[in-house]
Amino acid sequence: MIETNPAIRVSEIFGPTIQGEGPLIGLPTVFIRTGGCDYRCSWCDTLHAVDNQFRHEWKMMPVDAVWQSVVELSGTQPVMVSLSGGNPAIQPLGALIDRGHGAGYRFALETQGSVVRDWFVDLDVLVLSPKPPSSEMRTDWAAIQACVDAAQEKPQVVLKLVVFDESDYAYAKEAAARFSRLPVFLQPGNHTPPRPGNEDASVDLDGIIKRMQWLVDKVTRDRWFEARVLPQLHVLLWGNKRGV
Numbered sequence: 001m002i003e004t005n006p007a008i009r010v011s012e013i014f015g016p017t018i019q020g021e022g023p024l025i026g027l028p029t030v031f032i033r034t035g036g037c038d039y040r041c042s043w044c045d046t047l048h049a050v051d052n053q054f055r056h057e058w059k060m061m062p063v064d065a066v067w068q069s070v071v072e073l074s075g076t077q078p079v080m081v082s083l084s085g086g087n088p089a090i091q092p093l094g095a096l097i098d099r100g101h102g103a104g105y106r107f108a109l110e111t112q113g114s115v116v117r118d119w120f121v122d123l124d125v126l127v128l129s130p131k132p133p134s135s136e137m138r139t140d141w142a143a144i145q146a147c148v149d150a151a152q153e154k155p156q157v158v159l160k161l162v163v164f165d166e167s168d169y170a171y172a173k174e175a176a177a178r179f180s181r182l183p184v185f186l187q188p189g190n191h192t193p194p195r196p197g198n199e200d201a202s203v204d205l206d207g208i209i210k211r212m213q214w215l216v217d218k219v220t221r222d223r224w225f226e227a228r229v230l231p232q233l234h235v236l237l238w239g240n241k242r243g244v
C-alpha cells in the first residue's frame, strides 16, 4: 500500500522565484530542497542540504505540511514545483506529487541519477545530472539508465551537465552519446560556491562568464549543434544567495 502522508526530510522550501537552470529556465517555480545526499561533489553549491553537519536545520515534514507550504507560497495558484536537494530521490516523494497533480501543479526533479524510484514515471520533468570528473564522484551509468527506464517516456527527461574543464567536457560528450535521445543542457561550473553560513561571499562572475564563453566556443567549434549552453541564471542575478 502507498502511504499517503509519509515524512519528507526538508532543508528548505522557497519561492516562487524563477528556475535558474536547465530546460525550465525562467519559469516561475517553487523549490522544495530535501536534506541529505549520497554524493559529496567537490564543488557542491548546496552543502547546507548535503552535509550532516547541517542536519539540525533539516525538518522531517509530513506530506500534508510540505504541501501546505507550497500552496501558501503559490497563493493557491498552480505553479511548477522543483524537487531538488541534496538528492531528492532519497525521499518518498510519490504521495506529494500525486497530491500536487490533483490540484493542477507540475513537478520537476533534479538528481544525479544514483538512486532510482518507481514514482519517477509520475514526474512532469526529470533532470538527470550525472557528475563529471571534477566533482571527484564516480558515475554508475547503469543507475542512470535505470532512471531513464523508470520514467517510461512519460516525463520529459533531460541531461544537465556541469562543465569546469576539458575532461568534464569530454565526459559531457560521453554522456550525450550514451543517451543520444535525451536533450542536453550544459552549464558552466561555479568555482566559488557558497560555504554554508557565508552565502554573501562574492561570486567570481567574471570567471564563470569566461568559462561559459569557453564552453560556447567548444560546442560551436565541435559543431555540437544539439547541445544547449545555459548559465545558472540565479547565480548571475543573485550570486550565492540562498532561497532564490
Ligand SMILES: C[S@@+](CC[C@H](N)C(=O)[O-])C[C@H]1O[C@@H](n2cnc3c(N)ncnc32)[C@H](O)[C@@H]1O
Binding pocket: 037, 043, 044, 045, 046, 084, 085, 086, 087, 088, 110, 111, 112, 128, 129, 160, 162, 187, 188, 189, 190, 191, 193, 232
Ligand atoms: C545542488 S544539485 C541538487 C540535485 C542533485 N543532487 C544533483 O546534483 O543533480 C542541483 C544542480 O546544481 C548543480 N550544481 C551544484 N554545484 C554546482 C556548481 N558549483 N556549479 C554549477 N552547478 C552546480 C548540480 O550539478 C545539479 O545539476
Ligand SMILES: Nc1nc2[nH]cc(C(=O)O)c2c(=O)[nH]1
Binding pocket: 017, 018, 019, 020, 021, 031, 046, 084, 085, 110, 234, 244
Ligand atoms: N532559482 C533557482 N534555480 C535553481 N535551479 C536549480 C537549483 C538548485 O539548487 O537545485 C536552483 C536554485 O536554488 N534556485
Ligand code: SF4
Binding pocket: 037, 038, 039, 040, 041, 044, 045, 046, 047, 050, 085, 086, 087, 112
Ligand atoms: S549530487 Fe548534487 S546535492 Fe549532492 S553533493 Fe553533488 S551537487 Fe551537491
Ligand SMILES: [Mg+2]
Binding pocket: 045, 046
Ligand atoms: Mg543550486
